Amino acid sequence: MPESSNPSALHRIIGISETSARKSYYPILQRTIAELQAEVAERKQAEAALRATVQRIERQQRAVLRLPHIHAANSLDAALAAVCTAVAQALELTRAAVWRLTDNALAPMATNGFPSLSCLTADVLATFPAKEVLAMEGTCTDTRLQVLWERLGQPGALIATLVCDNHGPWGLITGEASSPRTWFADETAFLGRMAEHVALVLAEHETQRLRALLTRIVDSMPSALITVDAQGRVTQWNRHAETLTGTSATQALGRPLAEAAPLLAAYSELAAQAMATHTPQSRTRQARSDGTRTRFEDVTIYPLEQMEGAVIRIDDVTERQHMEQLLIQSEKMLSLGGLAAGMAHEINNPLASILGSIQVLASRLSAPLPANLKAAAAANLDFDALQRYLAARDIPTMLTAIQDAGRRAATLVTGMLGFSRKTDPRLVPTDLGEVIRSTIELARMDYDLKKNYDFRRIAIDLHIDPDLPAVPCSQDKIQQVLLNLLRNGAEAMAEKAYPPGDGPRFTIRAESAHDGVRIRVADNGPGMEPDILARSMEPFFTTKPPGKGTGLGLSVSYFIITQEHGGRMYAESTPGQGSCFTIELPQKPANKNGGPKASAERTRQRSQD
CATH class of the missing domain: 3.30.450.20 (PAS domain)
Structure with a gap:
């Protein structure tokens, strides 16, 4: 090219005007015009390339601006789908996809909404280097992309990069174009950044998953x-x-x-x-x-x-504390049971002698039997005068008092023996609702002026679950327990002074429990102090004055429920507000006595005692 073609356009024009005087400007002018046209075309191409680059960068920037929203996605699937959409829009792809390595296969986790993809074999990952973007612009000249290109149906252009997490290769990001195209450096760099972003999303969602798991564990x-x-x-x-x-x-x-x-x-x-x-x-x-x-x-x-x-x-640990107290009480009652049995046997023999002798004595002193009349005549005694003397000295009354005291002692001995023995009642499925109702009717007939209570004046709130299941039990024994609780509660409420408009009241509830039936008998009496509550089911423990109670009612009731029925019985009380006794009977009581044969054998042995 001539020297005059190198200066700027202005100088070249000036050069033309200088040479025009020598009449040689035509060839130079033609060359200059051609150069100007080529330069204009080159500048237009550069401007078009610059605009295309600016548009690519703007698309990529818009995708980057959406990253905070991708981070805020509620699920990993939603976040990965948003990544695919952003990559497809930024690089003008036909399809973008995120793949995850799982069970020796690459499974498509998300795409930008185009036709679904099938799983790829894991050997695709074997050729991918870490932190490098591989691109194919028309024909597959990169052997590292050969397998992936064939599995995706040989798209016109392909770009892909490896995604790694803290444990190593996690999967791939791939982009496909339907026709051949050129991949620019900013595009491959963008896909690399998106792969790093996917790794960050994975880490964040793993952190959220672990945090949620920890929260669930802590809450559980x-x-x-x-x-x-x-x-x-x-x-x-x-x-x-x-x-x-x-x-x-x-x-x-x-x-x-x-x-x-x-x-x-x-x-x-x-x-x-x-x-x-x-x-x-x-x-x-x-x-x-x-x-x-x-x-x-x-x-x-x-x-x-x-x-x-x-x-x-x-x-x-309230229930544990309660169970420990029940265990201590059970052990105490078991040990006292043996003592009660020994005492009952030792008392029973002289008591039988006393009762028999006093009965004979009353018969020989008071009844006009032939033998009595004959013995009185032999001793020169007037039998009628003897009767007047005995009546004057109140001897018959004394004998009756001795007999009554002996019978009370016999009742006490019987209770002690029943307390110390494990009986084998015949347990049959029973409607406890009906048992409770019949027991209440029986209790309403209990009127004792000496004990200062009248069931007819005690309000009873009854709440029985209509779907109460039948449980195996001895109806007579359960009725005995309920009567003990009602009588004890009535006597306790008789000692409390109620304000006007209030009065003694029982609240009885029967409801289904997780493994049987629960019965609660609550009163609004004076309640019990903690030290009395702790001993309420001990044998012989009573707060009543001497002669008013034996202290065996609750303890026998406790053994009926726990030993004979395999259930639970416990008490709660608040001083000044009342007490509540709870009975829990299982639907499937454990057979602790060795079966019917052993039961019959023990019954025969007891009948011989």
Whole structure:
């Protein structure tokens, strides 16, 4: 090219005007015009390429701006589908897909809505390098893409990159174009960034999954779990903590423990002590009233390792405390049962002699039998005068009193023997609702001025589940237990002074339990103090004055329920408000006595005692 073609367009035009005087400007002008046209075309191409690049970058930027919304997707599938849509729009693809390696296969997790894809074999991943984008613009010249290109039906153009998580290769992102096209460096870089973004989405959703799993585990724990930071502010509050305190997690989080739950304020200092000493702190059997009854809790506080804070674990051990008390009571009653049996046998023999002798004595002193008249005549005694003397000295009354005392002692001995023996009642499916109703009717006829109660003046609220299942039991024994409870409650309510408009009242409920039937007999009497409640079912324990009670009613009832029926019986009481006795009878009582044959054998042996 001539030297004049190198300067700027202005200089070239000036050069033309200089050479025009030599009449040689035509060839130069033609060349100059051709150069100008080529330069204009080149600039137009550059401008078009620049506009295309700007448009690509703008599409990619729009995709990047949507990333926060992708992060906010509720599910991993929704997030991956949004990634596919963003990639397809940014790179102008026919189809974009995210694949996941699972069970030695690549499964399509999401696409941008075009025809569905089938699983690929895992050997596709074997050729993919980490952190590198592979692209095919027309024909497949990259052998690393050969397998994928063939499996996808040989698209016109293909771009793909590996997605890795913390454990290694996770899957692929692929993009397909229906016709051959050129892949630009910014496009391959964009796909690489999207692969990194998918890895970030995977990590976030895994974190969310683990957090949700941890929350479900913590909420499933049967304990109240509360976490506090170094300042004593609540950072974790599980479902049982909500139930215990009545405060929701939303209300408790971020607040001091004493403010979030005043009833747990005492544990704030314990948590501070655990954090200061870096040693767990515990308190057992912490009594707390929930307004209706006293509950017992075990509290353990663990300091967090490698961070400031503590975990407070609160276990409700009320039922365990109750069961331990019942176990102690059962063991005590079992030991006393043997003592009662020995005492009853030792008392029974002299008592029988006393009762027999007093009966004979009354007969020989009072009855005008031939033998009595003959003996009186032989002793020169007037039998009628003897009767007047005995009546004057009130001897018949004394003999009757001795007989009555002996009979009461015999009743006591019988109760002691029944208390000490395990009987084998015939258990048959029974409608407990009908048993309760008949027992109430029987109790209404109990009127005793000496005991100062009249069932006819006691209100009875009866609530029986209409779907109450029949349970195997001895109707007579259950009726005996219910009568004992009603009589004890009536005597207790007779000692309470009720305000005007109020009076003695029983509330009896029978309902289905998880494995049988539960009966509650509650009264609004004076209730029992804790020390009396703890001993209420002990043999021979009574709060009545001497001669008014034997102390065997509740203990015998307890053994009827627990030993003969395989159930449970326990009491609750609030001083000044009343008492409640609960009976639980199973639908399938365990056979503890060795079956019908053993039962018949023991029955025969007892009949011989």
